[in-house]
Amino acid sequence: MSELLAEPKFKDLIYFVVDFDSQKDVVKFFGARMQSTLIAFKGEKETGRSVGDTERSSIAALLNKTL
Secondary structure, X not given: OHHHHOOHHHOOOOOOOOOOOOOHHHHHXXXXXXXXXXXXXXXXXXXXXXXXXXXXXXXXXXXXXXX
């Protein structure tokens, strides 16, 4: 994520990390059923999510949906 977020086209993205074990209220709010869930939003609308993905290209594609 840090490499992708350093790219100029993603410079305006805002992201935050939620601890799956200690922030259960936030996990429940977002409906994350498993650890390593990445959820993308454009404004208030969810544009996609992935679970356990480590492929740079597919994570970049998910981030691109927010632009």
